[in-house]
Amino acid sequence: MNDFFKDMGQTVLKRWKQENFSLEKFPGIAQAVLDERPPAQHVDLPALMREFLLDDEQPLQTQSGFGQPELVAYEHPRFYIQLLFWMDGTTDIHQHEFSGAFHVMHGSSIHAHYEFEKRHAITPNLQMGQVRMKNIELLETGRTVSIISGRQCIHSLFHLDTPSVTVVVRTQNDPGTGPQFNYLPPHVALDPMFSDVLTMRRKQLLDVLEQTEDPEYADLVIEMISDLDFERGFYILQHCMGALANLGEWGTALSVFETKHGELAQGVAATLEECVHRDAIKGMRSSIGEPEHRFFLALLMNVTNRADLLALVAQRFPNVTPTDTVLRWADELMDTSDDGCAILDALFPESLDIAIEDQGELFLAALKHLMLGQKKAPASLKPLAAAGLKQVKAALAASSLRVLVD
Incomplete structure (x- = not known):
């Protein structure tokens, strides 16, 4: 275990215990401890990486796919400290089911804050509303930012350097703040952890039809959209958008969805078009x-x-x-x-x-x-x-x- 992060974790634990483990107090404690001894100034990154590779005495690691990779540097039943490496990372617009603070240890990022207004729950896992950017800033090495669980902290990060490394001091989980929605501007919020196995398999089967150039592909998708509920119809529409556009059937499919769901469907077209825009830029980033x-x-x-x-x-x-x-x-x-x-x-x-x-x-x-x-x-x-x-x-x-x- 790295001594710097062991000391940091013990300092956070001592101060949080004095506040009776108040979740409301934790972000301020985490931010203060990170700012008092900034990892950007006190941690030798190559030495830390070498130690992690060669020393078996490490905190319990998670199986999280977040980060490229994620290293747990300190672990406690109530909170932990993680280092997130980003080689080519861009986070979705998201909120958290945990609180704490993050520190830019190496590299820099574009950091955008959002709010979600006029929200209307279609299901517990999908909501419509207005995703609006509140502000955007450049985070340079050494900056520390607090994390508030729930909708108070909806944000995204576009990491600029390779690698970028972020230190996060975070709770394990803040009860009652889920689900941890992702946001698709300008109008959709969805739970990325929600799993509808039937819809997943249907999308995979549609991929088979698309790749084999089945002549009934577009007709089948449109027939599905005319019958499915809003949530499943949205996911099928989102998944098939590119293929339908290539076949010249996107306008028809969208019209069928909008006719079926009426006012609820307002904003879906703009949201899916924005998804295409953002995905295009992510794709260009991989070659630049x-x-x-x-x-x-x-x-x-x-x-x-x-x-x-x-x-x-x-x-x-x-x-x-x-x-x-x-x-x-x-x-x-x-x-x-x-x-x-x-x-x-x-x-x-x-x-x-x-x-x-x-x-x-x-x-x-x-x-x-x-x-x-x-x-x-x-x-x-x-x-x-x-x-x-x-x-x-x-x-x-x-x-x-x-x-x-x-």
Whole structure:
């Protein structure tokens, strides 16, 4: 067992015992102890990893799949201290059934806080409402943040560095604060631990039909959606969205779901479209290793307006105009081939009669013009004309770069 975390655990235990193990007091105690002796300043990470690999005397480890990996550094029946390594990690928007505090020991993260308003329970495991971001911040190495169980602390983390390491001092479980919902903006909350075995098997069987290109696939999915309850219908719709879109049947399936469930279904389309947007950025992250570009992806995935995005860019790179920084990233991430020009997943419109070698410069000029909110297009955009600029804006608005032009 690592001596630093053993001492930290004993300090937390002593202080919490003095407060009669009050769950309300625990987050403040955990945060104070982490801040008094920050692991970022006092723990030699390579030495800790070597000790864990070579010394059998370690606290009882969990079978949790959270973290890449999770190491338990101190364990007590009421609470424990864990180290979470993140190689390529992005957490879902979630709440907790435990309380405590977390500390950025190595790396940095984008941290977003949310609230869930106007909630309406469809079942105990699925709710509709309004997922709204309250604030977003950059967490650098050494920061400590409290964790409150339940809906008071709905958040997500996009880890920027490889690896990022977080130290968490947390209770085992806070009774009455479950389920530990995940949130799909802008409208859905669901319990990720809920298991409907029949729905799981049905999704797997639908995958067989999709992969074998069964001609009845779309008709079967639509027939299921017309008959299933809201919860099961939502999960089938979510699972089959990509395949239905490829077959040109997504609009039909969604319409059937909305007709069956009426007002309850409002917001489902926007939520599933946002899932596609976020998954696309997660997919791009797996092939992008440059730290600045990963930071850019984190902003594109989590920030909801251009002003907040530019503010976070200015915070991280204070000596450069944030618009110039974003345009540099866009230029670096641009790809030009025989098929045309693309910035990430934003494709220069094929319908415009622009030579491929000229598309990149025009794409960047249009992006700059739209980001600055200029009323009059500069001379550099003359080859596009008004109609062409409108098409370029539509292409950007349909991509992961949409927050920059909305």
